[in-house]
Amino acid sequence: MSAGTVAVVVPAEIGVPSWDLYELSIPFTVFGKPQPDLVERWYDMMLCATGERGPGDGDFGLSLRTPFGLEGLTGADTVIVTSVPDPCVEDGEPLPPGLADALRAAHDGGARMVSLCTGAFALAEAGLLDGRRATAHWMHTAQLAARYPKVTVDDSVLYVDDGDVLTSAGLSAGLDLCLHLVRRDLGAHVANQLARRMVVPAHRTGGQAQFVDLSVPATDDAGLGPVLEWARERLDEPLTVTDLARRAALSPRTFHRRLRAATGTTPLRWLLGQRLGRAQSLLEATDLPVEKVAELSGLGTANNLRHHFLKQVGVSPGAYRRAFPKQS
Incomplete structure (x- = not known):
């Protein structure tokens, strides 16, 4: 029995070079590699794309393909949304078709919803952040607050845990949030040992500042x-x-x-x-x-x-x- 199914969503269309290699590697590193000496039941992880063949090119000219589409969100215990394409953030262009509906359906089905960096725009578009406190990278929080006034945006924290919906700031804050999820699911000892293997701080609380x-x-x-x-x-x-x-x-x-x-x-x-x-x-x-x-x-x-x-x-x-x- 696993610790749960984690569906990682790359919200980009074919030909849009918007997925970030570092950010995408975070959930793979935390949830995608079994740790049998720490705990018998680890996570089952799948990568889901909004397009039929995958989200196309990303950093450094790398291409990404996955057999899973948005149907992979059905039945997942945790859904992690990585950054949305830059035009969706900066110019207000629509999200990839079907993404907001799939996120709402996953949440209605009991999934824990998580965003990394500007993935918060996707959760907000799906209405999952209405009436909640949330965060994103500080460079984009003003746009998030202006576009979604029902969301209480906090640009001063690393991540926000609102129970079944969690959001993080950019880059390394996503790693803090993913380790926080392991801490919630499997306890502090397992999370601390995993962090030690990754040579990162065992626990940075969500309330810590995004920048120093x-x-x-x-x-x-x-x-x-x-x-x-x-x-x-x-x-x-x-x-x-x-x-x-x-x-x-x-x-x-x-x-x-x-x-x-x-x-x-x-x-x-x-x-x-x-x-x-x-x-x-x-x-x-x-x-x-x-x-x-x-x-x-x-x-x-x-x-x-x-x-x-x-x-x-x-x-x-x-x-x-x-x-x-x-x-x-």
Whole structure:
């Protein structure tokens, strides 16, 4: 039994060079390659095109063909829509025929709908973003908001999880969203291990900023990577912002400013997110009691762990452990 069927839609017609190689590779890398040593049931993935033979040429003169058309969306558990053709975004040209109807039908059939970058225009055209908060690449969010006023467009986040409909910003934010889906489906431990294999951050929350303040120096000695890794290795210790700032050889105020510029969040929220991620992994991968999980993740007591878990994750630690039992 698989973790679910993922239908990836390339919303382009033959002869329109609009599909992006990097963006298309993201769902293939995350969902298309089995990971039998992580979990027995992985995803079944199919590539679906709006044209009869496929979406034609893309980046670097590559051509793409697929045996699946929009009928492949029927029965899919998750539908991922990649970027729509540039003329659909910039000039308001119509989407490929039948795409909006197929997306609506898939959603009505119970599919989880996901867009990468300007794929949000396709979901919006299908009416699936009406009354919802959504995002896309910041270069196109103004057009999205103007064209679809019923959508609450947020151009400041990496991705938006609205339950059965999820949208992401461009490029690497699509990878963050796909890993977030694995986290939702298979748990933090599996998602973290997959991210480690891909050599990418295990978990960037959707609320992080799409872009950073480029005035922050990019040299190794000025970067925050080493001190953040140092903190991740010591989450069971009573770390403070002062501790992190001292390790980075910065004042607490400067450290706060630089971390917020780099991640879109505060040091305390970053620490809490890391500790909750550690707690999730321990709940999935070990049989340790909740009290010990709280201690090792730096959340102190079982009551404190339960409080933050309910607030941030939405379920109790016990319910989370039952949802993602330890793999034998």
